Amino acid sequence: MFHSYKMVTGAVAALLVAAGLSTGALGQSLELKIMAPAAPGGGWDQTARAMQAALTESGAVKSAQVVNVPGAGGTVGLAQFVNAKGDGSQLMVNGFVMVGAILTNKAPVTLAQTTPIARLTAENQAIVVPANSPIKNAKDLAEALKADPAKVTWAGGSAGGTDHIMVGLFAKAVGVDPTKINYVPFSGGGEALAAILGGKVTAGVSGYGEFEGQIKAGKLRLIGIAAEKPVPGLDAPTLKDQGIDLAIVNWRSVVAPPGLDEAQTKTLLAAIDKMVKSKQWQETLKAKNWDDAYLSGEAFATFLQNEQVRVAEVLQSIGLVK
Amino acid sequence: MLDSVFALAQGFSVALEPTKLLFALIGVFLGTAVGVLPGIGPALTVALLLPVTFKLDPTGSLIMFAGIYYGGMYGGSTTSILINTPGESASMITALEGNKMAKAGRGGPALATSAVGSFVAGLIATIGLALFAPWLVEIAIQFGPADYFALMIVAFVTVSATFGDSPLRGLTSLFIGLMLGLVGIDALSGQARLTFGVPELLDGVEVTTLAVGLFAVGEALFVASRMKHAPETIEPVRGSLWMTREDWKRSWKPWLRGTALGFPIGSLPAGGAEIPTFLSYTIEKRLTKHPEEFGKGAIEGVAGPEAANNASAAGTLMPLLTLGLPTSATAAILLAGFQQYGLNPGPLLFAERPDLVWGLIASLFIANAMLVILNLPLIGLWVRLLAIPQPWLYAGILVFAAMGTIAANPSPVELVMLAVFGLLGFVMRRYDYPIAPMVVGLILGPMAETQLRRALQISLGDPMALIESPLAATLLAIAALALVAPLLFRGLSRFKADED
Amino acid sequence: MTQQKEDRRIAPVGFVIAAGLLVLAAFVAKDAVGMGAVSSYAGIGPSAASWAVAAGLGLLAAGTLVSTLRGEVPTPEPSDRAAVLTIVAGIAAMIATISAGGGFIPAMALLFGLTARGFGRRALATDLGIGVVLGLIVYLGFTKLLALSLPQGPIERLF
Structure with missing residues (x-):
């Protein structure tokens, strides 16, 4: 939900690491430019700045610089990025949200034009209801939705974003026409949560982390997380275990410009691999509560392709893309 | 509640150590120094300076952090008053009267009433936060889209206070603002409106770009255009540099009223800091004994909105600390900051880490006091800025206006918008159109539309939902009264005049 | 900047402003027409606000025209x-x-x-x-x- 802050939000911790950049970066001679296609603050910017610190401190590259190109769910940045054809010294942070934004904004460029490098992090998506709701589990929610989709109001992030797509997938999974969902988009971190807590909507969808405190305090009831398998160390039922075939994660990844030769791609893959395995990166993941979802090279390319197909289908079925 | 007082006392005992006071002072200084850069609002200020605090121990960093927060807030108002360049939308209203005062040699009192007003508001609001947070937040959550919509309507009605002498021209300005508010992706449907295929426009028009363009750039062009015919004279200081007895007398009530508006509205999850400043300005304009000064530099018009702005900032801490809800850009950064100290704002925070919460609240008190102590002596220095020869002063203002825009969004499209809004501001000044309603329209239009459609979507299109909540009904009634009352009064007074 | 009450001449600029507002209204209306009908439970879609703004701008154009003809639009002072x-x-x-x-x-x-x-x-x-x-x-x-x-x-x- 935080992506939608138009204003510059919290570059905070990322800037801390950026400010404390170590000078002793040896090893690779790569002088990297990392584009965060968003304003300083949000998730992509934080990822870019965390990468910047980890890449240089682990010695994976000689230097790294973060450039912010905000706008339109990252598509402004993407349009600029694909122009850097054959430039093996650039990376761009992106994520699940961009896949949808490209379609809803009718962007003239697509992620297929870029060279996939690696998926880095992921966040589990969760569905919650207010603590006093009669809905106790995913089955109840599915029944309510089947009974009258209009009466089940969902609060989540921006239209066409991860949360919206997830609700569309939920409807599909339980056999309800996805165009009939009553999804109410909210912008900004707290607004949706406030609406759920105040009982203004039936259910809420967002990253698990955003609900965690409220769930523990007993103000919200967790219906389920949309993970493929139960998450170790997390006392949270998955939707799959409750018989609803829905798995979706909010992932973030990096891609390189189009037209790289094999050597260039290999260099970047190696640098990212070294970064992911560094102590610095692992500590950042822990501090920021990001799940490690490292997947690189061919495997990531296939994953990215599948996600694009899936998102396009969902957006069409909920009527956001024609 | 007694527990709260005890815990707060303990917080103070830690925060009042000499080294901690020094940290507070450094924090306020840094916050003010970065916050005064135009285009850099409190959110960005806090984000940029937060890393500095991490080098200290948790208590020390928390205190410096509070100092930066208040310093950044105050710094934003300083640019509004001195160079007509609001750093954030909430200090736009301050520029209306504050800059007029500064140009008439009353910059000192304007800055002083802003600093003292911020202090008073911060003090009261922080006390409110300490004592009532858990209760108030329960009420705040009960606000639904219909209630917010009603609140926006009240704000809309009060906009007429910024219209100047012609309702036609005021409305024209407002509607152009509303039109600008349409630009971009519609929040509820994801449809693009008025974007003409320019991807940069999909995110809409940035409020600070419009405000800086209209206020700072527009003003520079206008002053230049009139230089040969009726040159503007800026006096850095006329009369007292400090607030006079009269200034105090005219300021204290607006401070309190501004606080009373800012704190509750700021604590609403979607209340924001702008609406209380609009409401405060209107109320002060209605209640003042010097209506003729409004639009020419009335001190009430600075005192009230500034207090409202600061009180609402303390208000946003309420949902943040008690629920972990970041309800503004600044709050989102504060949240990230807290997490770095191992504080996880939310329902369990007060129970789990009382030491840190009360330490933070005590720090807020101290930072607030430090702000006044540091900034009052600096006022003399600030107003000297106005003594810079006019060509350099305005050239500098334009450089800073452009810089703020580039820093927030380094795209030529944004700069072109700044230039277009600057020309618009010039044309509007030339033909005597008020500019504030346009910014108000841009801020309020999308908010009101979103809440209205959200309310209707939840009620499945039933318009009765808009008045079913008692609160919404009351607010709408207030709006109706505010709209009709002046007409009635005018009728009455005309009637009386006829009798005489 | 001050309104000169005695000087009730018709300022031509009033016509330009009225025409400009009308053009803006037309722009917004055209954009609203171009928006597909989005089915929403709210009953009103994204074009509703556009229509409201377009109507408002149209009315203001008319208002400006009337006020110009009545000589209420001030002639601006000379500028450099x-x-x-x-x-x-x-x-x-x-x-x-x-x-x-x-x-x-x-x-x-x-x-x-x-x-x-x-x-x-x-x-x-x-x-x-x-x-x-x-x-x-x-x-x-x-x-x-x-x-x-x-x-x-x-x-x-x-x-």
Whole structure:
């Protein structure tokens, strides 16, 4: 939900690491430019700045610089990025949200034009209801939705974003026409949560982390997380275990410009691999509560392709893309 | 509640150590120094300076952090008053009267009433936060889209206070603002409106770009255009540099009223800091004994909105600390900051880490006091800025206006918008159109539309939902009264005049 | 700026403003027509607000026309066109420099120098110099102390 802050939000911790950049970066001679296609603050910017610190401190590259190109769910940045054809010294942070934004904004460029490098992090998506709701589990929610989709109001992030797509997938999974969902988009971190807590909507969808405190305090009831398998160390039922075939994660990844030769791609893959395995990166993941979802090279390319197909289908079925 | 007082006392005992006071002072200084850069609002200020605090121990960093927060807030108002360049939308209203005062040699009192007003508001609001947070937040959550919509309507009605002498021209300005508010992706449907295929426009028009363009750039062009015919004279200081007895007398009530508006509205999850400043300005304009000064530099018009702005900032801490809800850009950064100290704002925070919460609240008190102590002596220095020869002063203002825009969004499209809004501001000044309603329209239009459609979507299109909540009904009634009352009064007074 | 009550002449500019508002209204209306009907439980879609704004602008155009004919639109006081154009040229030069990759510091120098000239200064070289210094200070402060990126050109890459 935080992506939608138009204003510059919290570059905070990322800037801390950026400010404390170590000078002793040896090893690779790569002088990297990392584009965060968003304003300083949000998730992509934080990822870019965390990468910047980890890449240089682990010695994976000689230097790294973060450039912010905000706008339109990252598509402004993407349009600029694909122009850097054959430039093996650039990376761009992106994520699940961009896949949808490209379609809803009718962007003239697509992620297929870029060279996939690696998926880095992921966040589990969760569905919650207010603590006093009669809905106790995913089955109840599915029944309510089947009974009258209009009466089940969902609060989540921006239209066409991860949360919206997830609700569309939920409807599909339980056999309800996805165009009939009553999804109410909210912008900004707290607004949706406030609406759920105040009982203004039936259910809420967002990253698990955003609900965690409220769930523990007993103000919200967790219906389920949309993970493929139960998450170790997390006392949270998955939707799959409750018989609803829905798995979706909010992932973030990096891609390189189009037209790289094999050597260039290999260099970047190696640098990212070294970064992911560094102590610095692992500590950042822990501090920021990001799940490690490292997947690189061919495997990531296939994953990215599948996600694009899936998102396009969902957006069409909920009527956001024609 | 007694527990709260005890815990707060303990917080103070830690925060009042000499080294901690020094940290507070450094924090306020840094916050003010970065916050005064135009285009850099409190959110960005806090984000940029937060890393500095991490080098200290948790208590020390928390205190410096509070100092930066208040310093950044105050710094934003300083640019509004001195160079007509609001750093954030909430200090736009301050520029209306504050800059007029500064140009008439009353910059000192304007800055002083802003600093003292911020202090008073911060003090009261922080006390409110300490004592009532858990209760108030329960009420705040009960606000639904219909209630917010009603609140926006009240704000809309009060906009007429910024219209100047012609309702036609005021409305024209407002509607152009509303039109600008349409630009971009519609929040509820994801449809693009008025974007003409320019991807940069999909995110809409940035409020600070419009405000800086209209206020700072527009003003520079206008002053230049009139230089040969009726040159503007800026006096850095006329009369007292400090607030006079009269200034105090005219300021204290607006401070309190501004606080009373800012704190509750700021604590609403979607209340924001702008609406209380609009409401405060209107109320002060209605209640003042010097209506003729409004639009020419009335001190009430600075005192009230500034207090409202600061009180609402303390208000946003309420949902943040008690629920972990970041309800503004600044709050989102504060949240990230807290997490770095191992504080996880939310329902369990007060129970789990009382030491840190009360330490933070005590720090807020101290930072607030430090702000006044540091900034009052600096006022003399600030107003000297106005003594810079006019060509350099305005050239500098334009450089800073452009810089703020580039820093927030380094795209030529944004700069072109700044230039277009600057020309618009010039044309509007030339033909005597008020500019504030346009910014108000841009801020309020999308908010009101979103809440209205959200309310209707939840009620499945039933318009009765808009008045079913008692609160919404009351607010709408207030709006109706505010709209009709002046007409009635005018009728009455005309009637009386006829009798005489 | 003051309204001259006695001087009730028709100011031609009123017609221009009325026409301008009408054009804006037409723009917004055309955009609203182009929006597909989005089915929503709210009963109103994204075009509703557009229609409301278009209608408002249309009414204001009519209002402006009437008020012009009644001589209520004040004739503006004379203005110094050259000064305004010089400053606009400064802003345009700044934007062009940044778009062309000339960098932050030269852009700010041009903006500063031309604005000062618009305000009657004749020493353009001095003012450009001041602009360079100002731009340099701002650039270094932003990039080195605050870690924010500003547009780079040949000069900025030296640091």
